[in-house]
Amino acid sequence: MDDLGTTTPTTLDTLSAEGTPARWWVAPLTLGERMAGPILGAACLVVIGIILTSGSYLSTIFEDILIFAIAAMGVDFLGGFGGLITLGQAGFVGVGAYGVAIAEVHGYGPWAATGISLAAVLGLAVVTGVVAVRVSGITFVIVTLALGQIFWGLGYQWTSLTSGDNGITLLSSPSIGPWSLSSTMTVWVTTFVVFLAILAVLLLMVHSPFGLSLRGLKSNERRLRALGYRTGLQRYIGYVIASFVAGIAGVLYIFSNHLISPATLTFSQDGFLVVMVILGGLGTIWGPCLGALVVVMFEQEISTYLARWETLMGVVFIAAVIFTPGGIAGLLRRGRLALTRLATARRRAKPAGGPAPAVASATAPNSSAGDALDAARTRGDGDAARVTAAPRAPSEGDR
Amino acid sequence: MSGAGVRPDAAAPTSRPSAGGPASPPTLEGREVALELDAITCRFEELTAVDSVTLTIPAGSRFGIIGPNGAGKTTLFNVLSGELRPASGTVKLFGRDVTRMSAPERVRLGMGRTFQVVRLFSDLTVRENLTLAVMGLSRSKLQLLRPWRTYRVHQALAEELASSFGLRDRLGRTAGELSHGELRELEVLLALAVEPKVLLLDEPAAGLSPAERVDIQALLRRLDPGLTIIMIEHDMQVLRGVVDWVAVLDHGELVTQGPTAEVQRHERVRELYLGRAAAHDGAEHLGSTTS
Ligand SMILES: Nc1ncnc2c1ncn2[C@@H]1O[C@H](COP(=O)(O)OP(=O)(O)OP(=O)(O)O)[C@@H](O)[C@H]1O
Ligand SMILES: [Mg+2]
Numbered sequence: 001m002d003d004l005g006t007t008t009p010t011t012l013d014t015l016s017a018e019g020t021p022a023r024w025w026v027a028p029l030t031l032g033e034r035m036a037g038p039i040l041g042a043a044c045l046v047v048i049g050i051i052l053t054s055g056s057y058l059s060t061i062f063e064d065i066l067i068f069a070i071a072a073m074g075v076d077f078l079g080g081f082g083g084l085i086t087l088g089q090a091g092f093v094g095v096g097a098y099g100v101a102i103a104e105v106h107g108y109g110p111w112a113a114t115g116i117s118l119a120a121v122l123g124l125a126v127v128t129g130v131v132a133v134r135v136s137g138i139t140f141v142i143v144t145l146a147l148g149q150i151f152w153g154l155g156y157q158w159t160s161l162t163s164g165d166n167g168i169t170l171l172s173s174p175s176i177g178p179w180s181l182s183s184t185m186t187v188w189v190t191t192f193v194v195f196l197a198i199l200a201v202l203l204l205m206v207h208s209p210f211g212l213s214l215r216g217l218k219s220n221e222r223r224l225r226a227l228g229y230r231t232g233l234q235r236y237i238g239y240v241i242a243s244f245v246a247g248i249a250g251v252l253y254i255f256s257n258h259l260i261s262p263a264t265l266t267f268s269q270d271g272f273l274v275v276m277v278i279l280g281g282l283g284t285i286w287g288p289c290l291g292a293l294v295v296v297m298f299e300q301e302i303s304t305y306l307a308r309w310e311t312l313m314g315v316v317f318i319a320a321v322i323f324t325p326g327g328i329a330g331l332l333r334r335g336r337l338a339l340t341r342l343a344t345a346r347r348r349a350k351p352a353g354g355p356a357p358a359v360a361s362a363t364a365p366n367s368s369a370g371d372a373l374d375a376a377r378t379r380g381d382g383d384a385a386r387v388t389a390a391p392r393a394p395s396e397g398d399r
Numbered sequence: 400m401s402g403a404g405v406r407p408d409a410a411a412p413t414s415r416p417s418a419g420g421p422a423s424p425p426t427l428e429g430r431e432v433a434l435e436l437d438a439i440t441c442r443f444e445e446l447t448a449v450d451s452v453t454l455t456i457p458a459g460s461r462f463g464i465i466g467p468n469g470a471g472k473t474t475l476f477n478v479l480s481g482e483l484r485p486a487s488g489t490v491k492l493f494g495r496d497v498t499r500m501s502a503p504e505r506v507r508l509g510m511g512r513t514f515q516v517v518r519l520f521s522d523l524t525v526r527e528n529l530t531l532a533v534m535g536l537s538r539s540k541l542q543l544l545r546p547w548r549t550y551r552v553h554q555a556l557a558e559e560l561a562s563s564f565g566l567r568d569r570l571g572r573t574a575g576e577l578s579h580g581e582l583r584e585l586e587v588l589l590a591l592a593v594e595p596k597v598l599l600l601d602e603p604a605a606g607l608s609p610a611e612r613v614d615i616q617a618l619l620r621r622l623d624p625g626l627t628i629i630m631i632e633h634d635m636q637v638l639r640g641v642v643d644w645v646a647v648l649d650h651g652e653l654v655t656q657g658p659t660a661e662v663q664r665h666e667r668v669r670e671l672y673l674g675r676a677a678a679h680d681g682a683e684h685l686g687s688t689t690s
Contacts, residue, residue, distance in 0.1 A: 209534055209550055210543045212523075216531045219520035226480060226518075228506035228535035228593055241543075 036336060041286065045196070052188040063188055065289075065296045066195040067252050072276040072288035073202050074245030079274075080283030081206055082238045083218030084140050086132075087270045088148030089246040094155055094265035095121050096250020101168035101260050102161060110174035110181075114251055121247025125240045133235040136221065148270050155262040167261025170254050181255045191252050198245060202285050205241070214238055268310075272299075275313070279320050281329025290328045432494065433458040433597050433627040434479065439488035441474050441651075448474040450651035451488070458493075458596070462629045463638045463659065466648035467671055472631045473515055475648070476599050479629075480512045481505045492597065506535065511595025515602050515631070517586045521575035525566055528574050528585060529557030532592030560588050564618055580611040587618065598622075600630040604637045616640040635663065647671070 048066075052059050071093050079085040099117025100110070108116060128147050135143055155162050162168065173181035181187050205211050213234055216224045221231050254260050263269075276295050281287025295313065303309040324331045434456040441449040448471040456462050464472050477483040479490060481502035489498045492508050500508075520528050533556045561567050564584050569577060574585060587603055603619075604612045612634065619628065619641045632638040638645070639659055646656035647668050655665050662668055 205543050208543050209553070212527060212531055213534070215523060215527075216520050219522050220518055222482070223514070223518040223520065223589070224531070225502045226482075226506065226512055226514075227532050227589065228503045230501070230503045237543075 049192060052192055053185065055185065059184070059188055061296060061300050063191050063256050064300070065292050066191050067249050067256065068273070068276060068296060069289040069292035070195055070198050070252070071246045071249040072273050072280070072292050073198060073285055074242040074249075075273050076277045076280075076282060076285055076288045077202050077206065077214075077245070078238045078242040079277060080285070081211060081218060082214040082235065084136065084235060084238065085274060086144040086239070086242060087141055087267075087274065088144035088146075088151070089242065089273050090265050090267075090269035091148035091151030092121055092125065092243045092246035093250040093253060093269070094151055094260065094262075095124055096247035097254040097257075097260035097264065098155060098162060098168065098250075099247075100251055100254045101170055104171040105168060110172050114174060117251055118244075118247055121250070122240070122244055125243035125247070129236050129239045129243070132239055133232050136235070145267070145270070148265070149267065152262055152265040152267070155265050162262070165262065167259050167263075170258040170260075173255055187256050191256065194248065194252060198248065199285065199289070202245070206285060210234075210237065275317050279317055279327050281327030284327075284329040287327050287329030294328070430457040430459060432456070433460070433492070434629070435489075435491040435494075436475075436479070437489045437491070439475065439478055439485045439490065441471070441478055441483060441485045447651050449478065449485070449648075452648070452651070452653045454646060454653065454656070456597075456627060456629060458627050459625050460627055460644060461642040462627070463642035463645040464629065464631045464648060465633070465635075465638065465645055465662075465668075466654070470648040471651040472648055473601055474651075476512065476601055476629075476631065480510055480599060506593055506595075509594075509596030510599070511590040511593045511597070512599035513586045513590045513601055513603055515605065517582045519574040519582060519585055519589070522573055524571055524573050525561060525577070525585060526554065526557055526570040529560055529588060529592055530554050532589040533557050533560070535593045557592070560592055564588055565614075580607055583607060583611070583615070584618075587615070591622075595626070597627045597629065600628065600632075602631050602633065604632060604634055612637050 048062060051062050052066075071089055075086060075089050096117055099120045100113045103113035103116040104110065132140060132143050132147065156164060158164075173187075175181060179186050181190060206214070213224070213229060216229070217231055217234050224231055224234075250260075253264070272295050276291035277288040278291070279294055280289065280291025294316075298309055298313045298316075302312060306312060320327065326333065432455055434454070436452055436454045436456075439449055439452045440447065450471070452471075452475060464475070466472055474483065478485045481497070481500055481504070485498065489496055491497065492505065492510060495508065497505055497508065520531065523531070530550075530553050533553045537553070558567070558570060561570055564587075566581060566584060566588065569581060574582065577585065583603060583606070587600065590598060590600070600619075604615050607615065616637055619630075622628070628641065630638065630642055632641075643659055644656065645659050645662040647654040647662060647665070649671055654667055654671070655662060657665070
């Protein structure tokens, strides 16, 4: 920026000396290439919106997908960024759903029930968090698993409150003026809006200072402590946020399904959430939404042809873990990189004034293209490393 | 090693100020005390890694700690920085008893440290590493929705720090991609980012090339003279370039302490380093110790 002129020579030096300049690859990206991801994402959202409002049977499936995607994003927030995988989030989905149903049974209106339910979720997250954040790593996984099982056990056995096995049916849905959640269309739209809001908030959070510190926590907790971070607090906040997000998914769940039973809190539901996150792409927030799409589709579609659909999903999951470590998100990103590389190579092959702009953009230390690479790295799978390590097609500009 | 046999006479200069020996850097006599260790003992099961070490380190001093491998130097640092609780003894930081305090609390009171085996956020970029470090003491690290202005300030500080030590054109790299020398630099920069009043450096020059050693010495000498530096270092050349007072540990015990040149002439120290030299590629160590 300010000292661009003075740093230029050194940057050039390092270019030739090191052979792998930091931002060299991304520099020639066109605006279109850089915007590809966001545009694709927006397009997906539009398609989902159309499907949801189409009123077909797919609408219901997509509603389920979005609800689980919300919970999965919460799991990813804590797991993909903070390195803390929770196996108890279905429990909070359950608390959110049961909270509404039970409050209504006790005579509260639907809005009050929603408030009570979210407060209960928050309260439970705040209390259980005290236990959960004392441990990390595999112990954390086990503790959250145990907490989830306690919720499930309560749902199952505290029959006076939960009606046990049969579950509770929703009595009434909230409404504002003409819009009532008793209409399926309104539920679809509401779910979509809430999903978008949570997606936006979580994306904002992972790029916040707190998000950075969560990634630091995952990367090297002892170092983070030596820099003055009270990592327990970090973990606690992350846990409460993830649990609250799961609770919101639970509230949406009861308004869309009208029934909550202990089946929703089972261990396999916890497992599915984690599968969604890992299959979709840990540490991306949007990846788990794709994971939710795949898992729910399996559950709804494949299960009609194949009774053992869970087995098939297990196989798919294992294959995915082995062949695409970054999940679906990683796969997409790799595809995009390959395309970019191709386009770059083609552009460079054209002669006419090729070298000059390439060098110029490579030497601008704060070019927005450079930041794009940073952003790509930020999302943290191996791809970024691959970008810089990629063999450079020898270009005229280098000689 | 017949440590017990040598100890009586070796202990003489280390005994408390009242006993007459120089127990703290004399040039800094009368200054505020930055760190005070009183009979620190730290055990790992049977092994006594640090054995009743008592040291007084005045503010602004440049303090070296040497000793053979396994002498307990790093363990002592871990006790000072709060990663380990000592079995007995107290640590005082600027007069305040911090023995029971956690590591992050001590950072808040002005303690910064590096690690012998570099500990960085290896999947984060250099910029992010430094930003994290700069945010360490600010409230904004808990802000959930990006406060653009303060975040920029932190990033700018991070970049300034990086340029102060030639990591400027590495800002966008992940730390895992850096060379060993750059990793060591980043390790020191992270510790400096929390603006410590007491800086603990655990072998900052280990594995560096001669040129890089010169660089790191230059960096350390440039630091604010008010900063207290405590440095573990095997390389006597680097050590002499930075510190003026040295304490010697062996088998967890404080063998002696004094001005660098004096300690190098100390018979027991030479013996320790001769032993070390035999076990390692110690020719240069011996050379620099005896020179
Ligand atoms: N966490 C631990 N558990 C058990 N023993 C330990 C632990 N940390 C250190 N030790 C032992 O304590 C003794 C002192 O170790 P320390 O790392 O403090 O030595 P050092 O002086 O830093 O050595 P070096 O020069 O090799 O870094 C060694 O014998 C070591 O094996
Ligand atoms: Mg050590």
